[in-house]
Amino acid sequence: MHAVASREESITVRRLDLEVGEETPTYWFDDNQYLTALLNGLAITFPPGERFFIRSVKHFMAGIDDPKLTERVRAFTGQEAMHTKEHLTFNRFLDGRGFPAKAMEDFVTRRIGKIQSESTPAANLARTAALEHFTAILATALLEHPEILDRMDPAVAKLWAWHAIEEIEHRSVAFDVYKEAVDDEELRLRMMRVTTIIFLLANIVRTHILIKASPRPFDARRALGAVKTLFGRRGLLRKIGPRYLAYYRKDFHPSELEADELLDRAKAEYLQEVA
Ligand SMILES: [Fe+2]
Ligand SMILES: [Fe+2]
Numbered sequence: 001m002h003a004v005a006s007r008e009e010s011i012t013v014r015r016l017d018l019e020v021g022e023e024t025p026t027y028w029f030d031d032n033q034y035l036t037a038l039l040n041g042l043a044i045t046f047p048p049g050e051r052f053f054i055r056s057v058k059h060f061m062a063g064i065d066d067p068k069l070t071e072r073v074r075a076f077t078g079q080e081a082m083h084t085k086e087h088l089t090f091n092r093f094l095d096g097r098g099f100p101a102k103a104m105e106d107f108v109t110r111r112i113g114k115i116q117s118e119s120t121p122a123a124n125l126a127r128t129a130a131l132e133h134f135t136a137i138l139a140t141a142l143l144e145h146p147e148i149l150d151r152m153d154p155a156v157a158k159l160w161a162w163h164a165i166e167e168i169e170h171r172s173v174a175f176d177v178y179k180e181a182v183d184d185e186e187l188r189l190r191m192m193r194v195t196t197i198i199f200l201l202a203n204i205v206r207t208h209i210l211i212k213a214s215p216r217p218f219d220a221r222r223a224l225g226a227v228k229t230l231f232g233r234r235g236l237l238r239k240i241g242p243r244y245l246a247y248y249r250k251d252f253h254p255s256e257l258e259a260d261e262l263l264d265r266a267k268a269e270y271l272q273e274v275a
Contacts, residue, residue, distance in 0.1 A: 007260045011075035011169045014271065016162050018086045019155045020093040030151035033216045034207075034226035039160070040094055041206030044101050046087040046163075048109040049131065050080040052116060056124040057174055060181040069176060076173040079166045086159060099213050104206060122182045126191035129174045130247070133192070134199060136171035136254060137243045139164035141236050143266045148229060148236055161270035168263060171254040185250065192247055 029035040054077045064070055094101035116124055142149065142164045149157045178188065230237050246252050 009072070009169070009172065009255065011072060011079065011166075011173070013075060013078035013082060014162065014166070015082065016086050016159065018089050018159050020090060024093065024153055024155060026097045027216075028153040028156045030225070030229075032222045032226055032229075033211060033214050033219070034223055035229055037210035037214065038203070038207045038226070038230075040099065040101070040210050041104075041203055043087055043090055044094070044104045044206065045108050045202075047084045047091065047105060048112050050084045050087075052112045052124070053128045053132065053174065054080050055116070056121070056128040057177050059121045060125060060177055063181055064177065066180065069180060072170075072173050073177060076170045079170055083163055083166065086163075090156075090159060098215075099210055104209065122184060122187060123191060125174065125178050125182055126184075126187050127195050129178045129188065130192040130195040131199070132167075132171060132174045133244075133247050133254060134195075135167045136257060137240055139167040140243070140257060140259060140262065141238075141240060143168070143262050144239070145234075145236055146265075146269065158270050161266055165263060165266050165271065168257070168259045171257065175254050189248055196244075 025031065027033050027036045029039060057073055057076065061070065061073060064073075091101040091105055115127075119127075142160060149161060152160065229235060232238075243257065246256070
């Protein structure tokens with residue numbers, strides 16, 4: 001029923017060297033302040049979030065003796081470290097446009113630090129696996145809609161496409177480390193429930209803060225356009241529900257998200273000159 005990905009997983013660490021500057025529009029997503037705020041809010045969390053993922057996974061590496069898994073973790077941390085680097089550049093671009101990206105990023109860093117220090121390593125790894133499922137299904141949704149990526153500024157679209165491709169490539173790594181080192185089913189599902197609530201609420205709050213920080217007045221046409229882009233008949237989030245719920249199945253594995261063709265197409269389109 002649930003086909004496993006047909007191709008051997010390959011995780012490639014690539015440099016991007018993001019090019020954002022004066023010519024990049026402030027409302028880089030379709031000149032729409034709402035869509036731009038939503039993705040800016042998500043982008044702000046990446047540097048602290050991805051450092052947390054790396055720490056959470058690395059904690060268990062001493063006890064892993066499968067050389068293949070060790071190699072995959074190395075590639076995973078390489079990719080996440082690159083994402084952090086490029087998203088720091090992007091977040092400083094947001095500061096330059098008058099958005100409080102640095103303050104929000106620092107807040108997320110402190111929150112994550114507190115959660116991490118008050119939780120067990122197993123719970124932190126379960127949170128990482130849950131958030132990696134979120135990023136994988138969101139990345140898949142994005143790459144399935146090249147017509148939506150086309151509405152972004154090309155340099156920023158490339159950042160999101162590159163990040164999405166690599167999130168899909170390494171989607172099973174944190175999960176497999178969890179299965180190998182912890183494998184507590186009740187904890188895995190509980191942490192997904194907790195993480196879902198925090199993830200949704202925090203994204204709503206961040207989007208709200210960033211819309212408030214924008215000098216543009218309320219615009220009903222663009223607000224409706226944002227709702228359609230996300231939830232419309234051909235919207236970005238249409239297929240998210242069942243893919244999210246799959247995580248709660250006992251036999252779930254992230255590789256069941258079929259992505260070979262999607263990755264091939266996206267790599268050809270966006271990663272031509274990325275080393
Ligand atoms: Fe990432
Ligand atoms: Fe990731």
